[in-house]
Amino acid sequence: xxxxxxxxxxxxxxxxxxxxxxxxxxxxxxxxxxxxxxxxxxxxxxxxxxxxxxxxxxxxxxxxxxxxxxxxxxxxxxxxxxxxxxxxxxxxxxxxxxxxxxxxxxxxxxxxxxxxxxxxxxxxxxxxxxxxxxxxxxxxxxxxxxxxxxxxxxxxxxxxxxxxxxxxxxxxxxxxxxxxxxxxxxxxxxxxxxxxxxxxxxxxxxxxxxxxxxxxxxxxxxxxxxxxxxxxxxxxxxxxxxxxxxxxxxxxxxxxxxxxxxxxxxxxxxxxxxxxxxxxxxxxxxxxxxxxxxxxxxxxxxxxx
Numbered sequence: 001x002x003x004x005x006x007x008x009x010x011x012x013x014x015x016x017x018x019x020x021x022x023x024x025x026x027x028x029x030x031x032x033x034x035x036x037x038x039x040x041x042x043x044x045x046x047x048x049x050x051x052x053x054x055x056x057x058x059x060x061x062x063x064x065x066x067x068x069x070x071x072x073x074x075x076x077x078x079x080x081x082x083x084x085x086x087x088x089x090x091x092x093x094x095x096x097x098x099x100x101x102x103x104x105x106x107x108x109x110x111x112x113x114x115x116x117x118x119x120x121x122x123x124x125x126x127x128x129x130x131x132x133x134x135x136x137x138x139x140x141x142x143x144x145x146x147x148x149x150x151x152x153x154x155x156x157x158x159x160x161x162x163x164x165x166x167x168x169x170x171x172x173x174x175x176x177x178x179x180x181x182x183x184x185x186x187x188x189x190x191x192x193x194x195x196x197x198x199x200x201x202x203x204x205x206x207x208x209x210x211x212x213x214x215x216x217x218x219x220x221x222x223x224x225x226x227x228x229x230x231x232x233x234x235x236x237x238x239x240x241x242x243x244x245x246x247x248x249x250x251x252x253x254x255x256x257x258x259x260x261x262x263x264x265x266x267x268x269x270x271x272x273x274x275x276x277x278x279x280x281x282x283x284x285x286x287x288x289x290x291x292x293x294x295x296x297x298x299x300x301x302x303x304x305x
Contacts, residue, residue, distance in 0.1 A: 033060065036089070040292060041096030041139075043067045046074065046114045048102055050089035059089040059107065063115050075116040084119035092137035094144060101144050101163030103134050110163040120164050127168045132156055133186075136199075140192040142216050147199055149186030155201050157187065159217040174220055176211055178203040189238040191245050191291075196267045198223070198245055200235050208235040210247075212267040225249075225270045231260035237289020241296035248289045248298060251275065257283040259298065278302030 035049040045064040051057060061074030078084045090102030090109055100111040108121035125134055131151020138145045143161035150156045154171040176184045185202035192198070197213045199220070211220040227233050231249035236259060238247050244263050251260040253275065261273035278284035279302060286300040 035062070036091050037093055039093040039095055039100075039139075040067075041100075041114070042293075044114050046093060046095065046100065046111075048090040048093050050087075056086040058086055059084075059104075059109070059119075061090075061102070061109075061111075061114075061117050065115075074111075074114070077116065077118050079118055079120055085122055088119060088122055092134065092146075094137045094139040096139050099139070099143065099163055101137065101160070103137055103146060108164075125158055125166055127166065129168075129170070132168075134158070136187060136190045138190050138192055138197075140197060140216075141195050145190055145192060145197055145199075145217060147187035147190055153185050155184050155187045155199075157199065157217060169217065176201065176209075176220060177222060178209055179207070179222075180205075182207075184209070189235060191238045191240045193240045193243055193245055193265075193267070196245075198238065198264075198267045200238050200247075207233050214267075223268055223270070225264075226262055226272060229260050229272055229275055230258065231262075236286035237298070239289050239291035239296055241291040242293055246273070246289075246291060246296045248276075248286060250286060253277075256281070257285055259284055259286045259300070261296075279304075 031053040033049055033051050035047050038047040043066055045068050047062040049060040051060055062071050063074045064071045076084050088107035090104040090107055093102040095114055098112055100114045102109040103125055106122055106124055108125055109117045110120055111117045133148045134146050135148040144163050146158040148156055155174055155176055157169045158166045160166045178184045183204040187199050187201045189200040195214055197217055198210055200208050200210050203209045210223050210225050212223045213220045225247045230251040230253045234250050236248040236250050245267055247262045249260050251258045259276040262270045263273040264270040282303045284300050284302050286298060288299045290297050
C-alpha cells in the first residue's frame with residue numbers, strides 16, 4: 001500500500017528458484033521437462049534434458065556434485081558468450097577429467113566441469129555427412145569417441161580430443177570386415193579402457209561383431225567375444241568397469257532368459273565372467289548396461305518388474 005519511490009508500485013524482485021524446484025510444479029503450469037540420459041565422473045553426475053511448453057523451449061543440464069543426493073540446474077551459454085540459441089537439447093553425454101561433451105541431432109555442447117555448458121554447434125557433430133546419426137558417445141583416455149550409422153546404414157566413427165573439433169571416419173576409412181565376408185552395419189555400442197577402444201556393430205547376415213583400436217581410433221582390427229555358457233550372438237551392452245572391458249550378451253539356461261558377462265583387460269582376449277539371472281533365478285531381460293571406475297551396472301526387467 002505504500003510502495004517506495006524506486007519500486008514504482010511493484011514488489012522487490014525475488015529469486016524464482018522455488019517456482020522451478022520440481023518437475024511436478026512445472027507440469028502444473030503446463031511446462032513439460034524430459035530427462036534423456038546421464039553420465040558421471042566421480043561424484044559429479046550430469047543429466048541432459050529439455051523443457052517445453054513455455055514460450056521458448058530450451059535444453060537443460062541437471063547437475064549433482066554429491067553423487068545424486070542434491071541437484072541444481074547447470075548454466076548455459078553461447079560459444080561467443082551470452083545466451084545460447086533456444087532449443088537444441090542433447091541426447092548423448094559423456095565426460096570426466098576436465099572435459100565433458102553432449103550431442104543431439106541439432107546440437108553439440110561442451111563443458112570443462114559439467115556445471116556450465118557451451119553450445120558449440122546447432123547442426124550437431126561436425127564434420128558429418130547427410131544422413132549420419134550419432135548413437136554412441138564415450139569418454140576415452142585422450143578425448144571422446146562418437147559412433148553410429150551413415151545414411152546407407154554403414155558404420156561411422158568420430159574421434160575428438162576436446163569435444164569441439166572432430167575427425168570423421170566413414171566406412172572407407174574404418175575398413176571393418178564382417179565375419180564370413182558379410183556386411184558391417186551401424187555401430188551400436190562402444191567402450192574404452194586406457195588407450196584401448198572397442199566398438200560393436202551389427203552385421204549382415206544378422207549378428208554383432210567387435211573391433212579394437214589401440215591408436216586413438218585411427219585403425220581397427222576385429223576381435224572375438226565368446227558366446228558360451230548359454231549366451232546368444234547378440235549384444236546387450238558394452239562397458240568399462242575400472243580397467244576391465246565388459247560385454248553382456250543375452251543368454252538362456254533351462255528355458256529361462258538370463259545374461260552372460262564376458263571380460264577383457266586388453267580388448268583382444270576375452271573370457272567368461274558370470275551368468276546373471278533375475279531374482280531367485282527367474283527370467284531376466286537386460287535393458288541397460290553401464291560402468292565406471294567403481295564397476296559395472298546392469299538394469300533389466302524380470303518377473304514382477
